[in-house]
Amino acid sequence: MIISNLQRVAAIASVATLGLGATAASAQDMPELVINDEIAITTHAPAPAYLENLDEVISGWVFRSTETQALQMDDFDNPGMIFVDKAIDAWDKVEGTAGKSCAACHTGGPEEFAGLRATLPKWNEEKQALYTMEDYINECRTERMGAEAWKWSGADMTAMNALISLQSRGMTINVATDGPVADLWEQGKEIYYTRVGQLDLSCANCHEDNYGTMIRADRLSQGQVNGFPTYRLKNAKLNSIQGRFKGCMKNVRATPYKEGSEEFHALQLYVASRGNGLTVESPSVRN
């Protein structure tokens, strides 16, 4: 299945990309992603055993054009880093009724959170809930700082998320799928394979059955989330995982779930676990 997919890409690529300045790399030339000549990113990894239909998991970076790929290879070229800089300022900013900044409590700086991103989303025992980065950040803001919650996909949130995620860049994604999250994982899987919308398509129809092929001007990836928050050239800002899910659902003319909803948490867990073995790339660059 995968082999034939790739062969098809190779066979059709020469025809289909006529007129496209830059051809996205097929998995055959296997470009390597090393950031700042220093951080090696695993762009291909053996698929976890629970992915029955995939042999290999592949970073979305692989499917982008050479120009877009290049933007992620050096932090000076990565437009997402501008937002990380903004978050460094926000880190020290006192906000809320407790009169505290993030720095006031997290005295080790954002570096304290090295490793966290690679495990998210994960079960929060105290809250008895599946927690994403957004949940952690907003819990500190509302319960510890007495500040207002940030909007799920707002600029403050995606930037702070990127700053914290950056501390895990290059680390191997290792999201737990069992124990207290097992039911949510099943729920997420169900959503992933359910056809929705007027166009009646599931995530799997595009990102599992057809990755590597061109869908009009876009080369389909596996829809991995290891690079989020993602800077998109299309909207020139950092994008959240659930915001991206929303966009894909709207494209098939389906009513998206709400950001922060149980359904999107479950889906995020499942999709994140499909990237186990890849590495954290945040903030990645995509078109």
Added chain:
Amino acid sequence: MKRKAFLLIGATVAFATMAAAEVVAPGDVVFEDGGAVAQSLTGVAGDPAAGREIFANRKLGNCLACHVNADLNEQLFHGEVGPPLDGVADRWEEAQLRGILVNSKNTFEGTIMPAFYRTDGLNRVLEKFQGKTVLTAQQVEDVLAYLMTLKEE
């Protein structure tokens, strides 16, 4: 749209009224074994020129999302999720192509190709598209007429 099609074939008002009454509702389309649909959805001949535009239009057929079609080479981007449609009329009968447009799942089990004239059995459809088909009955006939021009032999 409908009026344009009628004008093109120079129909009288009386005929137009009659034809409009004959539009087959999405739930009433009769499929043969193998997924073909023999009966026209409108009774009005399709307009291949209109069909060509609907084929390329991202908000309508958006067929180029998934199909290469050399006849539309002026359009930069052609997807490759489905087979190239060059010479498709040599491979399929008109009724089969109509069936593929209405609901290709009756021809290709489990296909990714959307059904263009169907409203039942869908989940979570965005409100503004609820109860609506991707293409109107006449648009299906127009695209069909266009597909029938894609011959190589």
